[in-house]
Amino acid sequence: MSKNFLCHDFKSPRTDISRRLPGTMKIVPILFYGVLAMSAYFGIRDITDLKSADAERLASVAKKTEIEAAKTKLDLERIQIETEQFRGEGLAKWVEGTRSLQPATVAIARSVPPEVSINELFFERSADLPAQVSLTLRMTNGGPSDLAKIEDTLRRLRYRSHSPQQQRQGELVEYHSMLVWQDQ
Amino acid sequence: MLPDIKSVLTFAAFRPDADDPEISWNTRFEGTKTLLLNVSRSHVSWRSYNRRGKLDASGTSEGDLAEVTSQNAEEWRSLSDGGWCAVSLNNRFIISLESNIMRADNCSQLLRTNPRSVLGPKYDRGKRYAIYHHPDSPASMLLACEDSMVKVTEDVLRGAGLKPGRVCCGLFAMMEHALISIYSSQRGQPVPSLVLIAACEGSVAALAQQDGQWRDLRCRSGLGPEGIETALQIISPLVAKAPPGTPVFFVSDGQDQRFRKDLMDQLERVGARDLTQDDLLWKVIGSH
Numbered sequence: 001m002s003k004n005f006l007c008h009d010f011k012s013p014r015t016d017i018s019r020r021l022p023g024t025m026k027i028v029p030i031l032f033y034g035v036l037a038m039s040a041y042f043g044i045r046d047i048t049d050l051k052s053a054d055a056e057r058l059a060s061v062a063k064k065t066e067i068e069a070a071k072t073k074l075d076l077e078r079i080q081i082e083t084e085q086f087r088g089e090g091l092a093k094w095v096e097g098t099r100s101l102q103p104a105t106v107a108i109a110r111s112v113p114p115e116v117s118i119n120e121l122f123f124e125r126s127a128d129l130p131a132q133v134s135l136t137l138r139m140t141n142g143g144p145s146d147l148a149k150i151e152d153t154l155r156r157l158r159y160r161s162h163s164p165q166q167q168r169q170g171e172l173v174e175y176h177s178m179l180v181w182q183d184q
Numbered sequence: 185m186l187p188d189i190k191s192v193l194t195f196a197a198f199r200p201d202a203d204d205p206e207i208s209w210n211t212r213f214e215g216t217k218t219l220l221l222n223v224s225r226s227h228v229s230w231r232s233y234n235r236r237g238k239l240d241a242s243g244t245s246e247g248d249l250a251e252v253t254s255q256n257a258e259e260w261r262s263l264s265d266g267g268w269c270a271v272s273l274n275n276r277f278i279i280s281l282e283s284n285i286m287r288a289d290n291c292s293q294l295l296r297t298n299p300r301s302v303l304g305p306k307y308d309r310g311k312r313y314a315i316y317h318h319p320d321s322p323a324s325m326l327l328a329c330e331d332s333m334v335k336v337t338e339d340v341l342r343g344a345g346l347k348p349g350r351v352c353c354g355l356f357a358m359m360e361h362a363l364i365s366i367y368s369s370q371r372g373q374p375v376p377s378l379v380l381i382a383a384c385e386g387s388v389a390a391l392a393q394q395d396g397q398w399r400d401l402r403c404r405s406g407l408g409p410e411g412i413e414t415a416l417q418i419i420s421p422l423v424a425k426a427p428p429g430t431p432v433f434f435v436s437d438g439q440d441q442r443f444r445k446d447l448m449d450q451l452e453r454v455g456a457r458d459l460t461q462d463d464l465l466w467k468v469i470g471s472h
Contacts, residue, residue: 005364006292007472008314009205010329011271012350014336017204021197029193125363 001141003037030143101133104157104179111153116142119172133159137175147175202268202349205296209270209350210237219260219269219346220470222354222438223337224385225276228252228363229439231466232263239463241471244439250340259270259343267346270469271337272354273386275406277329279356281398282306285324287317314353316360319367320374323398325391327356350469353438355384355405357468359391362435362459377430381419381456383447384465385438388415392422400425412446419447423454432456437465 101123114116122136135154139146143164151161164177190199198308200207209218215235222229229244241263247251253260261267286302288294295315300307303326318324334351341348359382367375372407380391388411389403402418404411423432434456436444448458461467 005361005468005472006206006208007350007469008292008316008327008352008360009350010296010312010314010327010334011205011348012335014203017201018197020200020204021192023198025192026195026198029195031195148242 098123101125104133104154104159107157108150111149112139112142112146116140116146133177133179133180133181135161135175135177139173139175140171142173145160147173151177152176154179190265202266202347205350206293208472209469212349213265213268216265216268217263218470219264220272220347220466221269221341222258222272222274222385222465223249224274224387227385227439229385230256230260230263231463231470233470235265239396239466249337253340253344253346257346261345266345268349269341269346270350270352271341271348272352272357272384272465272469273329273333273337274354274387276333277327277353277356277387277403277405279325279327279353279359279389279401279403281401282324282326283322285315285317285322285323285326291315306327312351314356316356316363318398321397323358325359325398325401327353329353352469354465354469355382355387355389355403357472358382358384358435358464359389359436361468361472362433363391365459366433377427379423379426379430379432381432381434381447381451382437383415383438384445385433386411386440386443388418388447390419390422392426394427394430412443415447416450419451423451433459435459435464437463 010048094152105121108121109118116139118137118139120136120138122134124134126132126134137150147164147166151164154161158181159179160182162178162180164175167174168178188197200212202212204212210233213233214237217235217240217424218233220231221231224372226242227246229242231242232240234240243259245256247255253356260269272287274429286294291302292315294302295313299313303313306326307313308328310331312331312334313329314327316325337351338348362380362382366378366380374396375393375424376396378393380393382389386407387405388407389401391398394399400422402422404414404418407414426432432451432454434448434451435458436447437460438444444460448456
């Protein structure tokens with residue numbers, strides 16, 4: 001069969017025959033369907049991504065809540081530790097602060113004879129005037145000579161006694177004095 | 185506007201119009217069923233192409249077209265998607281030799297729309313025309329078919345719900361096809377002499393070429409099965425006039441095998457070469 005042969009045709013001619021569009025114009029519907037397919041692809045991908053992002057967000061929120069609960073717990077523990085630390089530091093400071101008074105305490109205890117008993121011994125130091133210590137002593141069976149020994153002992157330890165006061169109620173003697181540390 | 189957009193998006197705008205005669209039949213109707221009809225004076229034969237492009241159902245019926253159409257319209261519609269059919273007219277036509285007819289690229293289109301511009305004074309308003317030009321000489325074969333015959337055929341088929349997408353002359357198409365095959369087989373070398381005899385359902389045509397020129401053409405349409413003697417009377421002078429050794433080619437198709445055999449028996453005496461193939465008519469009008 002000859003490929004270049006086109007059979008003749010003498011049918012009644014039609015004037016409204018539409019010529020086919022050139023093949024290159026097929027790019028238009030191809031692009032249209034391409035864009036449609038790409039839109040569908042990106043749409044589906046975006047929806048899938050949105051769903052997975054939502055799931056991730058929920059997981060993150062749950063994780064955040066969990067972490068916040070853990071953080072709150074840790075904060076409570078930290079506050080507890082800090083309180084303990086504060087208390088410990090207070091105790092350490094107190095111990096450190098009383099270290100300079102320990103020789104005075106020992107000296108007072110050794111300066112009184114065995115028959116005299118010390119009921120109470122207070123040292124109070126003001127934070128504003130750390131060089132001054134208020135001494136309060138309550139003892140039984142003691143007398144002015146014992147108090148003089150105590151003052152001598154404190155003087156040897158470089159504490160000068162200011163405005164000492166003593167009161168006697170039966171066998172109980174109460175002694176107040178403001179001790180001032182003499183640096184030289 | 186909307187139908188145009190739809191036709192672009194469905195790629196229909198890039199497919200040829202079913203009615204476009206400038207496009208081959210199988211290109212226009214690729215993947216669809218079509219009906220092929222061969223209308224003779226006293227009978228109509230038909231075949232169909234299925235969607236795979238293979239020849240399928242066939243049939244023949246005695247009677248004129250209107251009568252046969254009324255009997256077979258339903259079957260014919262079922263053999264065609266959309267009712268499209270190609271029609272070969274096998275009577276009331278004449279083929280003649282002409283010379284110096286205009287040869288332009290749009291000649292075949294002009295012949296359909298404005299035949300006077302192609303044929304000049306040879307134009308007859310009561311005819312429809314087709315033309316085949318000799319490749320190496322100014323001669324042309326001109327087919328003239330009765331305009332009323334074409335119109336009646338179209339009207340009858342439209343009335344039966346069929347759409348004639350092509351109306352042609354099977355005998356002329358077979359001659360065109362045979363000549364193209366013969367000339368192209370020479371690979372550019374001019375063919376000095378030949379005699380071509382074509383027969384289709386009782387119509388016969390004989391063309392003689394000598395010294396590279398078409399010398400004589402004789403044609404008779406609608407002879408019928410009993411016309412073998414008449415056919416031989418038409419053919420014999422041309423064959424007799426041909427110089428010894430001139431190749432004689434024969435192409436034919438049709439339901440009447442006896443007519444063909446009787447003709448070929450006569451032609452075999454002069455060494456005729458039979459170019460006939462199975463279903464040649466249907467392949468020529470339904471594939472090209």
